[in-house]
Amino acid sequence: MTIRYSRSERQQHLDAWQQSGLSKKHYCRLHDLNIATFYYWLKHQQVDATVTVPSAFIPAQRVTPENNDTDTVTLNLPNGCSVRCLPVQLRIVMQALSLC
Structure with a gap:
């Protein structure tokens, strides 16, 4: 069964992954996400936005x-x-x- 995620849900997962410090693969396993789908979300998020500083970074x-x-x-x-x-x-x- 395919689960459809809203743009908001996709962004929440991407933000949570960035803050978690986990690898993409490990995060996807923990949240039962398809890794290829996750990469697709990430690619399209980057196309939509300019360079963003993940909130997990400490200020430069x-x-x-x-x-x-x-x-x-x-x-x-x-x-x-x-x-x-x-x-x-x-x-x-x-x-x-x-x-x-």
Whole structure:
């Protein structure tokens, strides 16, 4: 039997997954969702929206090193990892992280 989800329900699942820190596969198993359907939702959510910062991210901070190197942006993730990149790379990095 195929279950139809409203746009609101799909978005709730995507938001809950981002906040959970779980892999897509594990989240889908826990919520009895088809992984291919979940990827479809994720793809279409990204087409509809510009780069969004998942609510699970800790706010980014801009760091100016003392040795006068290029400014960098550091994203601190909830799992304790951090990602450092140049400000011009931030959009691409955020897109890549949203696919994880």
